[in-house]
Amino acid sequence: MTMNNMNHTEKLPIIDPQDPGYANYPDGVTTDVPKFQSSPTSIPVPEPEPVRAPQPPSSSGPQEPKKKPKKGVFRGNMTPAYIILTILSIAMNVLLVYVLFHTTRFSALGTDKFILINIVALAVLLLIDILVFVAIRSKKIWAFIISCLCLVLAVGGGGYANYVLTRVNANLEKITSREKTTEVKTSLVIYENTSGEPIMDINDLNGRKVGLVPGTSNADLAKAKLAAEGVNAEYVEFLSFAETFSALIGGKVDCAALPAGYAATIGTEPELEPYLEETSALLTFSESVTTENTGGSDKDLTKEPFTVLITGENETLADTIIVVSVNPISMKITMTSIARDSYVPITCWGGGLSKINNAHTVSEECMISTVEALTGIHIDYFVEFNFASVIQVVDAVGGVDVYNEVEFEGQCWDVEEDELVVLPIEAGYVHLDGQRALGFARERYAFEDGDFARQRHQQAVIEQVVAKVMATRDPNTYVKILDAAGENIRTNLSTEQMVNFVAYAMQKAKRYYGGSTNPAGVMDIVNNRITGYSAQLWSDGLDMYLYIYQVYNGSLMDTYDYVMRNIDMDSSYDTPESVSWAASDEDFVKPPMSADYYAEGGATTIGGPTETYVPEPEPQPEYTEPEYVEPEPTPEPQTEPVEEGGGE
């Protein structure tokens, strides 16, 4: 009987190692019995273990030889883990594709870089996918661990990128949205010295006069509120909040519908400011108002010159008014400030004259059309900002460096506390943070040239912000600027136009000779203001003159000519001027856009009591009662006796 034909049901024989046939057993059959040399007299030989033949196959069928478990491979059921891995992998792919698709709108900022980013991202994604594939297919532990780590990093990174992208797009959407929803706070203001029955609540306004500025949200809300309360008042219209306030003080109206923050704007009028403490808000209410602006031009800003109206809003008034023209070929940018007290026709009030900043209380469109009518320059776009944006944008770029002529206490603003704060601003070349930059841009009283200094400083701050934006390469700075701008800046420029122009300017800066150290130098910025003279306007309400600014027609015309040359590519050109220059000469001074003074004459006083010349009366002698003199008694007439006779 051999091993091969053994019946597996037979009991296996025990083979005695002493058996002479013991050595004939096939290889592989081992015994644990050591082969000892037997010696009857020496060491006793242990009884050898019985050797059994190898196990026959079991009754359940032929068995495969047991494989040695492979090292580095999962042995258990890993399918649930692989499912999670696959889901994560798909999520990572979807997330990163989404992020890169939605950043394509910014590709103009660096086309080559964007293409490279896409290629690298694709390679990384495919690599991770292949790792996951290998991990599932081969069940290798190392592949599983590495793919887990990569997925966690990629999903985390993709999630963060998506968050930043969402933030950026949300802010851009707010900035460029044509719809603007603002909370309009309106106060019904009363004066403590108003004649008649005291006004204690809104119902006391029945039959009384309420002053308002037609076309403004405050006026519309005030009327709606009074109507809702069943109050029947008589409405008197004025051309500005200042005039309405004057009328209230002068007793022409019993109540004035004004912005809730009227104190801040009226307080800038030195003649009206003393009366503020004698007024109070009978009622203040607010409502969200949604307005829609007209879209801007669809120009290609990298090829066609364009104009922008920049307005700085303060309680619906325009504190800052700057007309900007940009020529993308010459990279010349003109900035022309218009004094907010300029006394001009307001187009949406039928050409009624008022301070130009009042046009903004009606709408941005009214502001634009008024400026266009004044300057003759068509406005393609607008950019509107407020105090908070100045502070936050300046802080986002790390502050601005300006030259301040005089040390003063700046009227700054604490955005968090939403209140005025006074901060010192030193003289000389100074570095200003956001709050101080606002104070610097608002101040006029500390400077001899008053409002002109303020205009100059506003332009300086804007130039500095632009320079800082062009010089920065930190994407975080752009995100911070958009965060600051999102809530506080509005424009009808599209995102694509802005991105394309910024990319274009940066490309030009690379080509510009001084671009590596001073990229903003690629722009030739020309500062200008519409000049004029101070005048006064009679206020019937206050029975006194209020300050206004009369613009020179000459300044308007010179500005118009200069701006038109900058934006009209069909202008006639001159032969290039021959060069005659020396380093030892005085530095070249750019010619101004308009002059400081024009001999135009013009009224310095408008309105007021009529004055006629009454000559001084001749000095009359003092009249005295004549002294009574008793008349002398009339003597009685004496009669001569008459003689008889005749004569001869």
Next chain:
Amino acid sequence: MSENKHRKKSNAKVNNLLLVLLIVTMLGTLVAFGMNIFKIVAKESEEEQVKTAEVEKPENEFINDFYTIGHNATELNKEYFRELNTALEAQDQKAVAEAVAKCFVTEYYTWTNKDGNYDVGGMQYIYTNDQRDFEVYSRYGFYHDMDLYISQLGTENLIEVTGVTVNGVTETSYDIDDETTATAYDVDLSWTYKANSMDTADVQNSAVFTVVDHDGRMEIAAID
């Protein structure tokens, strides 16, 4: 079949499905990125960018220790720059002054390779301390109406220097300011323009360039 085996078979099916999903995802990602890259490239070619706006790094022979040739240099400019290299190697200051002036003329008075009024040529050859002043002077002088020329005539039809004649080089000195007098050379040049649609009859075609030694670097301190 034991339960164990059944479970194993089921798991194997799921794993295969996961692998298929992964392959589909990879293909989808590849297509998506391909479309995105195509979109970026298509967007770039849509915007007809002026070729002269591209800044190319010049070849090594057009960079030396003191100067780098201007953007989109003309062949004449390259020829004079090679002369400048030769003069610098020979340490011949007079020859360097002459080459500097000629290079300046070919860069400053050529507009066919310019991008706009800000793109003032030859700036690197101007006296370093007064480069900004010269740039502003040029933007309001010789380069003032370049935007109108580009817009109305096209860059390719503008002035291009085709030849420079040296009328004389005289050694002199130059008072940079009250305290500084530098060794200088007056380089008298005249030049010609390419005949094209821009009328060059009254455009400047000669000048004397005072080239000074500014700390070992030859720079133009005056043009008359």
